[in-house]
Amino acid sequence: MKSMSSNKKESFKHWYLSHLLANPIIFITIVLLTCILIAINMMSLVIVGKIVDLAISWNGNINEGLSLLNNNILIILILFLIRFILSSVIVSSNSWLAWNANKRIKNEFFEQIQNKPMKFHDTVRTGEIVSLTNIDVGQIVEFINPGLRVFMNIIISLFFSAFFFISVLNAPLLFICLIPFLIAYILTFIRFNRNMAPVSEGFMRKYGIMSTAVQENINAAKVIRAFAEESYEREKFHKHILDLKQTWHKRLILQARYFPSLILLGAISFLGLFGVFLIIIYGNLTIGAIVSFDGFLLFLLYNTYDLPFAVTL
Incomplete structure (x- = not known):
């Protein structure tokens, strides 16, 4: 039984990837633009x-300080304009995919x-087919948009963080202290x-x-009324x-335990x-580096809120 279930999971993965990668150019474009977007966020x-x-x-x-301040603000505005354009392209491409x-x-x-034999249509109820078409297929597609975008943001951000924290911010000690939190973060998710699941x-x-x-009650409304079975059908539907409410x-x-x-x-x-402790004791960090470091974690937190709804629900 376990081997059969594992084979079904593997076949589903291959089937799903075949649909996901049916347009490889669009998929690769989304990945590359996401990398550029995250780099812009960190910059x-x-x-x-x-x-x-x-x-x-x-x-x-x-005056010199104000000039530097204006230049930095101008760079941020330009980066945010590029970020807006890239985000629009990514969202549009993801929606198209x-x-x-x-x-x-x-x-x-x-x-x-349509290719199933008549025996299949005699045994399978219409409501099940409608549910598969609308709900199950919709849930599969929701993993692509917005799930895939959110998932890629988090994965790529985690890889980029090591380079930015160590090379750009020059804060390897903070990054080392962050590693246990990241391990706990991944394991809890x-x-x-x-x-x-x-x-x-x-x-x-x-x-x-x-x-x-619901579908059976609607189709058989005349029969139910003819045999005065409204109370029985109402009780069955109430169950x-x-x-469904208990599962919800x-x-x-x-x-709530996320x-x-x-x-x-x-x-x-x-x-x-x-x-702040490192600044007071050693003086090898700046307030700006801490602001940048925590800003990245806030960016990661924003995507973390959306991840369970996009991937598992």
């Missing part, structure tokens, strides 16, 4: 840190349904995803059962609703205080 944070240091420790000519994947998956689904799967299955019950409550409880965001908030607080 902007570094410049913001320089502005903070300039405002705190500038002792030279005021998801729309085409949705079209191909539904065409493939309808083609397979993996645990959250494993716990949420069966609950989400059960929710979709029960939603399909409820859709089937489906309560069952399980999802809400798991969402700890990666809390871990990042703890990392921001701890590393901010630890950075």
